[in-house]
Amino acid sequence: MDTLIKKNNNTTKEMDKMTIELYTEGSYSGARKCYGFAYLIVLDGKEIYCDDGTQNNPRYQAQWNLAGKTAAVLQGLKWIKEHYPEAHVELHYSYEGVANWLEYKWAAKSILAQDYLSIYKKHYKGMITSYIQENKSSSSVHYHKVKRMASIV
Structure with missing residues (x-):
């Protein structure tokens, strides 16, 4: 994995074409x-990393599982940016707002949507x-x- 991260003439060209699939759920x-x-x-069809967790930010309690869905996207993008900063991301999601807010198809009206869009624009714009x-x-x-990983028992 380290050889893909190094920035030299050969790997930079390879990474510009690299697409990473990011599967998310909340x-x-x-x-x-x-x-x-x-x-x-x-x-390249192989699972290289996964993570899950719980959060309880009171600002997002009213948004229920949507808070988890947006957290999954942002956490996944953070990992990708740290390990494959030049990669393109193919985002797999279940709730349409996850994509529609980022593509400006929906207005970000809730605090959750506003924060999600703001963090994306500040740190990850253009990755997806x-x-x-x-x-x-x-x-x-x-x-x-x-989906199984995201389930809270």
């Missing part, structure tokens, strides 16, 4: 009053080059894995 637990997130990074919406009938093994 969930919410009313009993625990927290939201969960999970993301999975896929490069394509969007793919997934759902429970998706045949993607990666999406179903990240």
Whole structure:
């Protein structure tokens, strides 16, 4: 992995063409009053990294699982930027607002949407080059894995 990160003439050209798939999902637990997130990074068809967790920012409690879905995107982009800064990202998501806010198709009216868009513009703008919406009938093994990871018991 380190050889891909090094910036020399050969790897920079390779990385400019590199596309990383980012699978994301979120969930919410009313009993625990927290939201969960999970993301999975896929490069050349191979899972190279995944992470999940919970957060409970009171600003986003009213947004339930949407807070987890946006956290998953931002956490995944952060990891990609740290390890593959020149990569293009193909974002896989389930809730359409995750993409529509970033593409300015929807107005960011809620505090969550405003913060999400602001953080994206400040730190990750231009990283995402394509969007793919997934759902429970998706045949993607990666999406179903990240969905299970995001579940809060």
